[in-house]
Amino acid sequence: QKEVEQDPGPLSVPEGAIVSLNCTYSNSAFQYFMWYRQYSRKGPELLMYTYSSGNKEDGRFTAQVDKSSKYISLFIRDSQPSDSATYLCAMSWNSGNTPLVFGKGTRLSVIA
Amino acid sequence: DAGITQSPRHKVTETGTPVTLRCHQTENHRYMYWYRQDPGHGLRLIHYSYGVKDTDKGEVSDGYSVSRSKTEDFLLTLESATSSQTSVYFCAISDGGLARTGELFFGEGSRLTVL
Helix, strand or coil: CCCEEECCCCEEEECCCCEEEEEEECCCCCCEEEEEEECCCCCCEEEEEEECCEEEEECCEEEEEECCCCEEEEEECCCCHHHCEEEEEEEECCCCCCCCEECCCEEEEEEC | CCCEEEECCEEEECCCCCEEEEEEECCCCCEEEEEEEECCCEEEEEEEEEECCEEEECCCCCCEEEEEEECCEEEEEECCCCHHHCEEEEEEEECCCHHHHCCCEECCCEEEEEC
């Protein structure tokens, strides 16, 4: 079993929809959780960062972490065509610089 | 945008030939990473460096070697390329605050095709 599981999609939604993206993980030691966004033929860029459990909101984006279920989510409200990208979850267990463990990414298309 | 330059951006080569990919940064960040990205596998760590001449293996290091003789440059070498190494390779850097911010800065990627 891979440490981080993420449904690769693709996921297609109409403009304005609420999008829910999810990852599950097996290592209960993970404490640091991130979401990266990757546009086609570009490198990933950090979108959201959360430490431990709870919610974090940034504009139309909300990241949730449920450590008891080993489950993290990214919600996108009022989705826009510009949100069309691949979204990768990532996580780490170490407070130092242990390399991140990435999910496979979910490809999202928002249709105008 | 973080100052990361990967070269070459595109390369086609034949099986058995050596290939070197270069990552150059202007941010003076201590940590540098090489990932490969493949459909169905996502991003997988090949090697990383935590300082000049200090490197460690990642998840998929077989068939790859790295060198870092200067803070700004991190080289990835395929000694004898195979078709299974056809991939998009990403370099990433961090300033030591990875746990604090979760932020890796990625380059634009190098697309390698091994025929």
